[in-house]
Amino acid sequence: MxxxxxxxxxxxxxxxxxxxxxxxxxxxxxxxxxxxxxxxxxxxxxxxxxxxxxxxxxxxxxxxxxxxxxxxxxxxxxxxxxxxxxxxxxxxxxxxxxxxxxxxxxxxxxxxxxxxxxxxxxxxxxxxxxxxxxxxxxxxxxxxxxxxxxxxxxxxxxxxxxxxxxxxxxxxxxxxxxxxxxxxxxxxxxxxxxxxxxxxxxxxxxxxxxxxxxxxxxxxxGLFVTPVPEISVTSFCGIDCTLCQEYLSKHCYGCRFNAEKYKNCGIYACLKEKGYRDCGDCNEIAACLKRKDISGHCFVQLPAANEKPKPDFSGTHYLGHDKGFDLFIETLKTGAYGFVVSTTNPQEIREKHGLLTTPISWISNDGFDNGVKFDDLKRLSAMTINFMKRADNAVVLLDGIDTLISKNGFGKVQPVVQVISSAAQATNSALIISTNMDKEELSRLKPLYFSKKNSKSGRT
Structure with a gap:
């Protein structure tokens, strides 16, 4: 040739x-x-x-x-x-x-x-x-x-x-x-x-x-020069508005409903300044007070007669993988501030569940970005408890507890779960633990004070 x-x-x-x-x-x-x-x-x-x-x-x-x-x-x-x-x-x-x-x-x-x-x-x-x-x-x-x-x-x-x-x-x-x-x-x-x-x-x-x-x-x-047509402003519920059925069906009273209002939003200005698409890209989101302060009072409130009492999800919940995410998203819709700690790649979680603005910490061998290594249980505990203390009405999804146990052993993981559960009770936060354990193993994992009072949904 x-x-x-x-x-x-x-x-x-x-x-x-x-x-x-x-x-x-x-x-x-x-x-x-x-x-x-x-x-x-x-x-x-x-x-x-x-x-x-x-x-x-x-x-x-x-x-x-x-x-x-x-x-x-x-x-x-x-x-x-x-x-x-x-x-x-x-x-x-x-x-x-x-x-x-x-x-x-x-x-x-x-x-x-x-x-x-x-x-x-x-x-x-x-x-x-x-x-x-x-x-x-x-x-x-x-x-x-x-x-x-x-x-x-x-x-x-x-x-x-x-x-x-x-x-x-x-x-x-x-x-x-x-x-x-x-x-x-x-x-x-x-x-x-x-x-x-x-x-x-x-x-x-x-x-x-x-x-x-x-x-x-x-x-x-997905080539990084492919932008999103507009910056995704953090919504009160933590879910990207362009994926929310309430927003799409015009039932949402959030800041994104008014096309002009969000352009004057402090969160939008912060995203523009830092060059991020949404708050979920920012390394400081877990400790960010600006997101909490601004999104908490930028909504058009419904008349009192139409308001429904918000369900109380505080306490510790033990659920299967998919049901754990379902409860987590349901809790976000009530106005809770969410945080996910998972052994699954954050990109997969965001694409599957639409959690584009929710902070996600990846448990992996290398502890990428704001993630945590499998054997660094101390950092995992501190990071989770710190979020519960900083955020009012916090909900934390701990996904992959079974993998943590297989990597570290039950004896090392159990105290960590009990400490985080205690923190959830003390801060009136919700802790959702995704697990496939049988009832006997689960009973050993739960804190000694565990009762129906602080677990409103058992493992299913």
Whole structure:
């Protein structure tokens, strides 16, 4: 198989991949600036691939003017693509308004200069053996490589303090970008300059690598440039309003019911300032007083005649997995402030149960973000009790107690459960323990003072 044919196959694959990615991201939200830059980034890589594909298809007797045009498009795609990658990363950080950020112009000006050099070149300036357009050392490729590395740095810096899922996404994109840069530098600088070789399939492979890693990020995590059309303001019940049946059927009297009111909300302003989609993304949510103070008095109250007494869920409840979540959500709807401690990935819990604004602590081997390790029972107890003390009308769902027992042993977990149950009783909070234990094991787990009085729903 010839080099030209290999290059054509890689280029066609890359073009199809980038068209699909651009359409997917733009469809999510065509008005978002970050999405628009991402689509332009995809288009630049398409130009890069089309030009490289055209070079591979040219015959030996192709006029030099036509070859020059393909090469200009090829090099322009490289410069524009890596420049847009930096602008894309800069847009994601959102530290300053895009057009007011001096870094934007520090990136654009040299790029325009490099493009001018490329398109001002004539056939007499071209040395086909080295593909020289600007200067003998092909400075435009060196500049472009610097742009790509800068983009990777901005991504890593921005997501270093983010949630685990976002960190993993950033690693995938950054790895793809670095591999693409290394391949592009090798194909277009090192081999031509020092060995007089231009291996076309290697040059074609650079944008293809980037596309594969972007696609994997979309498949594995959902690309982080896909925004939600509007910020999800914390509701009183703790459930995202766009998923709530009462809100959708216009029975809800919450702040999101009035399209103008929530824009003046202190919680909304806080989310905008910190760049979060909802309170559930914030590392400080478990101890946040702003959420509690603002959401507690921003609702239109129903007339007293229509008010129904709120059910009392305080005490400790032992339920199966699904029924535990059902009771937890039911408690949230009464105005309680919820906290989930679970061995299940928080992303799965949010997607399955719609708990987009509820703080969730992940019990795992590594203790990601605000999570806790399996063997760190002291931190688990302190974190749960602290939430009960800080939040009025608190409800805590302890999911995965069976896993904790299997990891640590019944003797170590039992005292922790009893201490947390005592704290729930002392603070008039609700503690929901999700377990699949049989009645005999469950009777050993319950505190000595356990009675029907402080357990209003037995395990079912």
């Amino acid at each position: 010839s080099e030209a044919l290999i290059s054509v196959i890689i280029s066609l694959f890359t073009i199809i991949l980038y068209i699909g990615l651009a359409g997917y991201v733009l469809k999510k939200n065509p008005h978002e600036r970050t999405n628009q830059i991402f689509v332009l980034l995809m288009l630049s890589f398409i130009i890069w691939s089309v030009a490289t594909n055209s070079i591979g298809l040219t015959a030996d007797n192709t006029p030099l003017s036509e070859m020059l045009l393909y090469m200009k498009l090829h090099f322009s795609g490289v410069v524009i693509g890596l420049t847009l990658f930096v602008l894309f990363a800069l847009s994601l950080t959102g530290e300053k308004k895009f057009l007011q950020n001096p870094l934007t112009y520090m990136i654009l000006l040299p790029s325009l200069y490099l493009l001018t050099l490329i398109w001002a070149a004539s056939i007499s300036d071209m040395e086909l053996s080295v593909f020289k357009i600007s200067q003998s050392k092909q400075d435009f490729f060196l500049y472009s490589a610097i742009f790509g590395i800068a983009g990777v740095y901005l991504l890593l810096k921005h997501y270093a303090g983010s949630r685990y899922m976002q960190q993993e996404q950033a690693k995938i994109i950054s790895t793809g970008a670095m591999l693409s840069i290394l391949v592009a530098v090798a194909a277009n600088i090192i081999l031509p300059m020092y060995y007089g070789i231009y291996f076309l399939p290697l040059s074609t492979l650079a944008p293809a690598l980037m596309g594969v890693f972007f696609s994997y990020a979309v498949y594995q995590y």
